[in-house]
Amino acid sequence: MSFTSQAAEILLKVDRTQIEFNETFKLSFKADEVPDGDPDFSPLDEDFKIINQSTSSNVIIVNGKYSRSKTWTLSLTARKKGTVTIPAINFGKDVSQSYQIIIKEPRQSTEEPGKSSEPLISELKISTDSAYPQQQIVITRRLLISNNISAYEFAPLIIKGVDFIEEDLGDVKQYQTKYGDTNYIVLEKNIAIYPQSAGSLLIEPSVAGARVAIQGSQKNDAYDPFRSNYRTIRRSSKEKSITVNPIPEAFNGKHWLVAKEVQLVEEFPTGDTFKIGEPITRTLLLIADGQNSSQLPEFETTPIKGLKQYPDQPLLKNNTSGTGVTGVQQIKVAIIPSAASTYTLPTISIPWWNTTTNTMD
Known part of the structure; x- marks a missing residue:
């Protein structure tokens, strides 16, 4: 979601609004003009930990006219759970808007990451297991990685049952999370589906794979152009079932929405x-x-x-x-x-x- 402050043209953007505790997320501030001063990010310290930050500038010339922008990007983790406010940030006299996000309890993965030596874990999550015809169901596929990788892929997701419309929800997101004492890089892919009639849907296990570095290998990537110290691993999640209920009798509109x-x-x-x-x-x-x-x-x-x-x-x-x-x-x-x-x-x-x-x- 994006918001523009009234006092200055500073755009605040969060890569997602519901985040699990211990997960990193990205927060960016974009100024279309030179702000009054450098940003003061210290108000974030009370509820967030800044992992890293970067800046980038962009200049566009159209018909001889210049337009420029500057973006500050931060990678953060939250210090507490619940509804947390990203405070307004001062750029000299210019100020961004505040915004609320939800920090959720960390999920207890059935694969128990952090308690095994598995370098790769595949997860599948759905926004609801009971829906109505044409209702949006968000499907989240996650690949958790604890070792270095040289490549990864999500296999096509197989969904059986009633007919549905599918909408892609953007590129794969990358962030970090922690289970137990183990840190994981998370690759997340989201899609939305809309079942077209009452019945059921079966989402088969999400299959994902990666070329993972072999632990204990002494080879250096610079002298291993064929990645012989990597091996391909594929993992599957559990399947998910969804019940699609008939349109409620209480709905008396002319068109179902x-x-x-x-x-x-x-x-x-x-x-x-x-x-x-x-x-x-x-x-x-x-x-x-x-x-x-x-x-x-x-x-x-x-x-x-x-x-x-x-x-x-x-x-x-x-x-x-x-x-x-x-x-x-x-x-x-x-x-x-x-x-x-x-x-x-x-x-x-x-x-x-x-x-x-x-x-x-």
Whole structure:
């Protein structure tokens, strides 16, 4: 998620918002202009430990005009669990926004990392094991590595059962975690799926592999171009099952829509007096957190006597992050009054099923 402070053009970005205790995560601050001063990261010390930090600059020239930006990137671990606030950071007189993240209890892996000599562990996690048709299910694949590696791969994930839509949630993320006395590098890959009907899904074990350095080898990589001191290891996780329930009888909307949160936004020209024959543009936005834009219901135009309405084709967009998809549908409607009068546009209401409360909103 990204936020821009009002006092300065400083963008705060966290690579994910739910983090396990002992895991590292990345925090970046991007300034599109030169800030008032260097950042003071000392407010982070109370709740976080800074593992390392770096800076980068970027200059773009378009039609002879310069634009530049500078980014400060920090790798952090949290000192406590629960809801933790990333405090506002001062860049001289410029200030970034604060932001809250969730630090969760570390998972107890069934493979018991840290208690064995295994250099490689494959894990599979799902956001829910009980869903509705078209509901978003986030699948997380993790590869934990305790030794040096020269390459890795995630084998294609096999999912059997009802038909589903799949959405990739970005590149593989890398961070660190700790189990017992063992430190692990974690490679994490996320996808979202949307089952299309009631029934069941079986996610077969996540298979991942890597070329892992052989412990105790005395060879130096510089004199071992063929990596003979490495061996290929593949590991599998446990499988996961998901029950897809029928659409609840309590839902009485015309079109089924299931999400974590839904917003309906209207944009209309300022003023309340317009001329006959001149078009008025009404913009409608449907924003659904936890839903794919391809599954959003289309806006329906209600005829109004004295007003001609010409809707454009809807524009669909998916905003993706490691935690899921936010689907957006935008439609512009040209409204042309044909007679002088006072008109009332009818209320637009879109019923939807709230997966957080398990009720219709």
